[in-house]
Amino acid sequence: MKDPWEDQEPFSTDIPVIDEQHRMISDIINLLSIAVKKNKSRENILKLLRGYMDYGNNHRAMEEEMMKKNGYPDLSRHASDHRELKNNMENLYKRVSDDNLIISQEIGKCIKDWHDCHVEIQDRAMALFLKEKGL
Numbered sequence: 294m295k296d297p298w299e300d301q302e303p304f305s306t307d308i309p310v311i312d313e314q315h316r317m318i319s320d321i322i323n324l325l326s327i328a329v330k331k332n333k334s335r336e337n338i339l340k341l342l343r344g345y346m347d348y349g350n351n352h353r354a355m356e357e358e359m360m361k362k363n364g365y366p367d368l369s370r371h372a373s374d375h376r377e378l379k380n381n382m383e384n385l386y387k388r389v390s391d392d393n394l395i396i397s398q399e400i401g402k403c404i405k406d407w408h409d410c411h412v413e414i415q416d417r418a419m420a421l422f423l424k425e426k427g428l
């Protein structure tokens with residue numbers, strides 16, 4: 294069977310620990326999309342959203358640590374993008390838990406777009422710099 298990750302070239306950073314975590318994040322987003330498609334309960338969706346948020350927060354903290362340690366010059370912009378992503382997720386989580394949002398396929402698509410856009414632009418730029426530093 295073809296590895297779906299094969300087509301993910303634009304999202305590769307070529308730093309194994311970062312790519313593995315991005316892959317895990319994509320897997321959680323896929324699970325979330327499947328759960329929505331199968332009309333799973335709100336609790337189920339919230340659990341997956343929470344899992345995505347916790348894992349994503351740890352991942353982003355690790356990236357920020359790597360950037361700090363290696364003197365990445367664009368750290369503040371990258372970290373502010375992380376904060377925006379975190380705020381968007383907290384907002385989304387609150388709206389789903391308060392029953393203020395119809396659970397639809399748009400949720401998974403929205404999160405995937407935020408994640409992909411960040412990885413493709415910010416994370417890849419960071420990775421280029423880190424690789425030059427010998428990582």
Ligand SMILES: [Fe+2]
Pocket residue numbers: 315352353356412416
């Ligand atoms: Fe990342």
Ligand SMILES: [Fe+2]
Pocket residue numbers: 353356371375411415416
């Ligand atoms: Fe990042």
